[in-house]
Amino acid sequence: MEYLGIEPKKARIGVFDFTCCEGCELQLANKEDSLVDFLALVEVVNFREVSSDRGQDYDIALIEGSISREDEVERLKQIREKAKILVTLGTCACFGGVNSIKNRFDIDDVVSEVYGKNKVETLPVRKVSDIVKVDLAIPGCPVSKSEVERIVVNLVTGAAVNLPKYPVCVECKQKGNTCVVDLGEICLGPVTRAGCDAACPTGKTGCLGCRGAAEDANFDSLREILREKGHSDEAIDERLRFYNAFSEELKNEG
Amino acid sequence: MINKVITKGEFEKFISGIIDANETIGPKQVDTDRDGKPVYQFRQVKSFGEMDLDYTITYSSVKNFFLPFREELSRFDFSEKDWDQTVEYRVNPRAIIGVRPCDINALNILDKVLIGGAYPSPYYLARRRNTFLVGMDHEPLEDCFCESLGQDTVHRGFNLFCEDIGDKYYLTIMSSKAFRFLENVKVTDPTKEDDIKFHERRKRLRDMFKTKVEMTGLQSVMDIEFKSPVWKKWGDKCLNCGSCAMVCPTCYCYGIEENIDVGLKSSRKERVQYSCNLVDFAEVAGGHNFRPLKEDRLKYRYYHHYRGFAQNGDEPICVGCNRCGRACLAGINPKDVINELQLES
Numbered sequence: 001m002e003y004l005g006i007e008p009k010k011a012r013i014g015v016f017d018f019t020c021c022e023g024c025e026l027q028l029a030n031k032e033d034s035l036v037d038f039l040a041l042v043e044v045v046n047f048r049e050v051s052s053d054r055g056q057d058y059d060i061a062l063i064e065g066s067i068s069r070e071d072e073v074e075r076l077k078q079i080r081e082k083a084k085i086l087v088t089l090g091t092c093a094c095f096g097g098v099n100s101i102k103n104r105f106d107i108d109d110v111v112s113e114v115y116g117k118n119k120v121e122t123l124p125v126r127k128v129s130d131i132v133k134v135d136l137a138i139p140g141c142p143v144s145k146s147e148v149e150r151i152v153v154n155l156v157t158g159a160a161v162n163l164p165k166y167p168v169c170v171e172c173k174q175k176g177n178t179c180v181v182d183l184g185e186i187c188l189g190p191v192t193r194a195g196c197d198a199a200c201p202t203g204k205t206g207c208l209g210c211r212g213a214a215e216d217a218n219f220d221s222l223r224e225i226l227r228e229k230g231h232s233d234e235a236i237d238e239r240l241r242f243y244n245a246f247s248e249e250l251k252n253e254g
Numbered sequence: 255m256i257n258k259v260i261t262k263g264e265f266e267k268f269i270s271g272i273i274d275a276n277e278t279i280g281p282k283q284v285d286t287d288r289d290g291k292p293v294y295q296f297r298q299v300k301s302f303g304e305m306d307l308d309y310t311i312t313y314s315s316v317k318n319f320f321l322p323f324r325e326e327l328s329r330f331d332f333s334e335k336d337w338d339q340t341v342e343y344r345v346n347p348r349a350i351i352g353v354r355p356c357d358i359n360a361l362n363i364l365d366k367v368l369i370g371g372a373y374p375s376p377y378y379l380a381r382r383r384n385t386f387l388v389g390m391d392h393e394p395l396e397d398c399f400c401e402s403l404g405q406d407t408v409h410r411g412f413n414l415f416c417e418d419i420g421d422k423y424y425l426t427i428m429s430s431k432a433f434r435f436l437e438n439v440k441v442t443d444p445t446k447e448d449d450i451k452f453h454e455r456r457k458r459l460r461d462m463f464k465t466k467v468e469m470t471g472l473q474s475v476m477d478i479e480f481k482s483p484v485w486k487k488w489g490d491k492c493l494n495c496g497s498c499a500m501v502c503p504t505c506y507c508y509g510i511e512e513n514i515d516v517g518l519k520s521s522r523k524e525r526v527q528y529s530c531n532l533v534d535f536a537e538v539a540g541g542h543n544f545r546p547l548k549e550d551r552l553k554y555r556y557y558h559h560y561r562g563f564a565q566n567g568d569e570p571i572c573v574g575c576n577r578c579g580r581a582c583l584a585g586i587n588p589k590d591v592i593n594e595l596q597l598e599s
Contacts (some may be wrong), residue, residue: 008518037517155515166496166532173500174323174527175580176314178285178293179582190493190583216533217492218548225583 008156014046015056017074020065023142024090031145041156058083066092066099067126079207080132088128091141091210091243096127100244141210164194167214172198180206186239191217212245219249255598256427257439259448268439270302277348280305307352316357320381328523338450343377349386355408356400358389360503362411367381390417394462400574402467419451467589468596476561484594491547491584498578504571530555
């Protein structure tokens, strides 16, 4: 398969899951109408959900999930050593994700709440970049297959890889949606990176911020707007903490 | 220009005929707001009853039926050793019913930019020329300020315009196509009484405007107030979310994307609607951003609308519909920003 007479550089990929629901991986195998073309762009050497191959000679490692156990830390470091490019796939790998709720409680209480007497060894949840160098982050809960396709095409053809820098509102307005903030919801759309096609507000649910902060997002203004509409700081913070995707912004608040 | 009158019953017959034979877009209730009031949008309609011609205002403008948010400009297909380019801008004839004067004036402004310039857009032109436009007057909302900009009435850029004079519409026929279509239904010449009703209606609508924006000398005031603290004040509130530009009937700034299809056998050059309020609007190759500050990005949107275009295009680019003001969660609206610059408040 050539593109403009140039043989594209087929990427040898390995897909690895850590603490997660494996939903982002499932997205990779989704969108059947272009799946054959998509798989022709890459050489899957290690991907538990679609292949029994367990190859170790991958160039690109796609990491799904957050890191919550000591053995995961070791496994991740080994993958980093082998991979030329390490990509975090999805909100858990990029930010910690929903799993990060664990970090708000005493770790022994959490373990006994979930596992009862069958104690397990566990660590506070961390995002992948807390442990190893990440070359490219693809956020989303789950990731958008269209976005993954675009990124992979750009990687193999040598084009620049970019995520939208602007917030979800752009896509939401293009959908012709009624603003859910106007309808009384807390919505993080105005501060969250676009690229999801405003899936949640289109379904009349406020954005939970799974794609993390848009560039130069105006958190102070959104907080002021939500307060004026009668939402408490606790409710706003709760929403910002949902995916742990705004930990920096919450830290910077006075 | 020819004036006729039509009863509302005949009008329904007339529009139903158009709907039956063409793709037709009209104002439709799509949602209900927090206070239980209807939210309207222009949508494709299949029957007269689906439309609400007494709608207040559509949340988004009619612009994106002429300038889609994403539009394929050119398609490339690759074969073994060669490639083909396809440029497709032909569109099927269609009708848009119930467009307000300010929104038609907005299209007239877009015509200047997209047809009148040195490089006319065949894509826009095809959509504009193949759209049968039926305009309709309306009672202004409290925050409408099109009257301050002289955009509350419209004199061109449509096929047919309807003013509500009770049980009849007072028609302004602006195209031979509209004239011929009307031959299928019963229209009559306006009587003296109809003319009086027309004048009364016009006067009543004009007197209803509550929101005034001081446009006098605004261009020079904007030159003087380039460093005004007004920009920082509103810039600090601005979410830079681009909502204003997305709902605006005239904001036309865009970006160009080149996307390769997954199979690497074809690619597309696409125009995507953008906004100068978005963080990377003025970012160039190498990463330098000419407008890194929120207040600057907000300011330049206002300068394009009321200063730059006003100088080059002889009129502001804004038509006073206040859709941006209504869509802005931060409460940024032309009336407050401009009146503050004019030291009116």
